Amino acid sequence: MGVIIDGKAIGEKIRKEIKADTERLIERGCRPGLAVVLVGDDQASRTYVRNKQKSSIEAGMKSELIELPVDVSQQALLNTVDRLNADPTIHGILVQLPLPPHIDESAVIQAISPKKDVDGFHPENVGKMIIGQDSFLSCTPAGILELLKQTGVDIAGKHAVILGRSNIVGKPMGQLLLQEDATVTYCHSKTRDLKSFTRQADILIAAIGRAEFIDADHIKEGAVVIDVGMNRDENGKRCGDVDFEGVKEKAGAITPVPGGVGPMTVTMLLKNTLKSAQRTCSNYISTNG
Structure with a gap:
């Protein structure tokens, strides 16, 4: 059986x-x-937000939750973001996604100051990441990269196959692995003969949102399998995009769901917030100290 990558333990260490x-x-x-910032009362979003708040408080950080009604106007939301941009006690701003259909998510993301964009979604941070400059990294891809490194996976020269091309996970994940000298292939809903690609992967990242879609027939012996999925099976039990029980015997290493990638996403959010505060504090000390 492959190594079970314990994201919870690695996250706690960091x-x-x-x-x-x-x-x-x-x-x-x-x-x-x-x-x-939480808009509306989506229970999944509220759970995520509660976890982020709890983790930031445990780390000793100031935690502020702004709750807005589901019918809040886009301008009112942008005004909230502007206020937080100007608040010197706030170093990281996160607007919980998804937002209601009447709000332009792109406009909200771009309204957040790149210096406080601890989600790593702002185009300025994405652009810097792609060309290898210092930036806030998107939390889930950064967490996955940390998992690989902490587990001792040698990335350089390996073939990494990314299932999914979202702006939040798939695209930045491939770029981060490319910077670690992996050869990267992106697969998506239009990819033909998917297994012909996944069976070549030394490192397989599954982020497609389809419960237990990836089975043992999709992977090659000894592959490192990272499951980003967060789904529910027919019994309502949480599961990933990978058939964990079927794949774990064939994989060289694999992340479980829950307890794999999830804890690392929140950990990287805290790391980005700390980084932002360190920059601010450094500027304050150099100017006034």
Whole structure:
């Protein structure tokens, strides 16, 4: 059986380091602050937000939740973002997605200051990431990269196949692996003969949103399989895009759902918030100290 990659344990290890760095920053008079904006009352979104708040508080950070009604106007939401952009006690801004249909998500993302874009979605941060400049990295891809490194996976020269081409996971994931010298193939809903690609993968990243779609016949012996999916099976049980029970015997390493990628996404959010605060604190010290 392949190695089960424990995202929860790896995430906890990194969060201890984040908490220690946060405490040192607080001693210098700068407490990292994360603001989360929640529009509407979607229960899944509320669960995600609650987890992010809990984790930021445990790390010693300031946590602010702004709840807006589902029928809030786009301008009112943008005004909220503008206020947070100007708030010196807030170093990271996260607007929980998805947003109601009447709101332009792209406009909201672009309204967040790139310096506080701890989700890593702003075009400026995406562009910097692609050309290898320092930027806030999209949290899930950054978390996956950290999982691979912490597990000792040698990425350079390996063939990585990405299933999915979303702006949040698929596209940035491929770029980050490319920068680690992997050979990258993107697959998506229009890809023909999918198995002919997935069976070549040394590293397979599944982010397609289809419950247990990837089975043992899709992968080659010893492949590293990262499951980004968050679905429910026919019994209502949480599951990923990968048939975990069927694939774990063939894979060299595999992430479970839950307990794999999920904890790392929140961890990278905290890491980005800390990074933003460190920049602000450094500027403050150099200017006034």
